[in-house]
Amino acid sequence: MVVSELDYAYRGARLETGIAPDRCRAWMLRTERWKYVYFEGFRGQLFDLRDDPQELHDRGGDAALKPVRDELDARLFAWLRGRKIRATVTIAEVVRRVDGAPARRPIIIGEW
Secondary structure (H helix, E strand, C coil), rough: CEEEEECCCCCCCHHHHHCCHCEEEEEEEECEEEEEEEECCCCEEEEEEECCCCCCCCCCHHHHHHHHHHHHHHHHHHHHHCCCCCCCHHHHHHHHHHHHHCCCCCCCCCCC
């Protein structure tokens, strides 16, 4: 499984769709067979990479593929919930510093 993210706030598509800059988000989840693309606020796109390797036919509206879309949407949501959100702190550091335990070093802002 591969996941990617897109912020299209700086692209003309934002102006064409009228989407607020903070909502210009998209995610893609790819399995061996399927590619699922979800743009915030729109129906998900679904491509069958086995039968349509050039991704010319969006199957996202195909009622027969609803179980596939639901599964991929659930997998994408699970990935989003599980990603690390503290980019500068390890989980071990969070465990060590619970309930206000002191950090190893103070934070100094504006010192030159």
